[in-house]
Amino acid sequence: MEIKGRKKKNTLMVSLKGELDHHTANQVRQYIDGILEDPTIKNIVMDIQGLNFMDSSGIGVILGRYKIISKRGGKLGVVNINAHIDRIFQMSGIYKLIKVYDQLDQALNDMGGY
Amino acid sequence: MEKINEMHIKFLSKSSNESFARVIIAAFASQMDPTLEEITDIKTAVSEAVTNAIIHGYEDGIGYVEMSAYIYPDKLVVEVSDKGKGIEDIEKACQPLYTSKPELERSGMGFTVMETFMDQLEVISGINQGTKVKMTKYIKNPRGKTEL
Numbered sequence A: 001m002e003i004k005g006r007k008k009k010n011t012l013m014v015s016l017k018g019e020l021d022h023h024t025a026n027q028v029r030q031y032i033d034g035i036l037e038d039p040t041i042k043n044i045v046m047d048i049q050g051l052n053f054m055d056s057s058g059i060g061v062i063l064g065r066y067k068i069i070s071k072r073g074g075k076l077g078v079v080n081i082n083a084h085i086d087r088i089f090q091m092s093g094i095y096k097l098i099k100v101y102d103q104l105d106q107a108l109n110d111m112g113g114y
Numbered sequence B: 001m002e003k004i005n006e007m008h009i010k011f012l013s014k015s016s017n018e019s020f021a022r023v024i025i026a027a028f029a030s031q032m033d034p035t036l037e038e039i040t041d042i043k044t045a046v047s048e049a050v051t052n053a054i055i056h057g058y059e060d061g062i063g064y065v066e067m068s069a070y071i072y073p074d075k076l077v078v079e080v081s082d083k084g085k086g087i088e089d090i091e092k093a094c095q096p097l098y099t100s101k102p103e104l105e106r107s108g109m110g111f112t113v114m115e116t117f118m119d120q121l122e123v124i125s126g127i128n129q130g131t132k133v134k135m136t137k138y139i140k141n142p143r144g145k146t147e148l
């Protein structure tokens, strides 16, 4: 799993590349939570274009980060959802909580990161 | 219908074996010439079953996870089993969003994913005996059986 993060104003942008399962979920969790120790970060945008596999462990990771960020009054957005991941997202009801964007720019705009 | 091929594999309940199991099942199933979508469905369901064996079956301990797969002319059958703690109430365990480990950020979606992505799901479990998950996927346009 390749994880890249960047901070723009009060938004953390993370891009994930590889396979998100129970094994790699820990890596993603630790990476993001490490950065979230900075209390000025309110929102997270996850770019999952490079994710070529995800199972329910991915739902757990995203919901876990959502819980942290929503306590700060922030939002969690996901960009570039493929058809496979969309099916898992739909099943889990996660769309009621997270925001979906087609493009990173849109997400950042909405979060106020620009 | 007669069985065309089968395979059996046994590995330690380490999380690094989750991707290993996905690669194995994808390679084995590819003999049937499934679509990319069918392969992804099978890999995802296997990933769920193997992950469950590791985190719920053996919890913090270590044990063996076994995977068997059978190719029939029109379908693939996959079995994933562990000799771990077992499931007390299977019906409850299979309900969407039910998890016994919310503290580990599990979402309780594993069985729902297996049910949705495969055509049949059967769970056999005994307390302190282990759990076996049997899943069937019909392949829409399998390669002619003479070719296999």
Ligand SMILES: Nc1ncnc2c1ncn2[C@@H]1O[C@H](COP(=O)(O)OP(=O)(O)OP(=O)(O)O)[C@@H](O)[C@H]1O
Binding pocket: A056, A057, A060, B048, B052, B053, B054, B056, B057, B058, B082, B084, B085, B086, B087, B093, B094, B098, B099, B100, B101, B105, B106, B107, B108, B109, B110, B111, B112, B131
């Ligand atoms: N192999 C197993 N051994 C023992 N208990 C199991 C096993 N597989 C599943 N369970 C039980 O069934 C419950 C539901 O499993 P399911 O895969 O649907 O959700 P989860 O693993 O808790 O969460 P998720 O799969 O979304 O990460 C588990 O929480 C666990 O209590």
Ligand SMILES: [Mg+2]
Binding pocket: A056, B048, B051, B052, B109, B110, B111
């Ligand atoms: Mg599970």
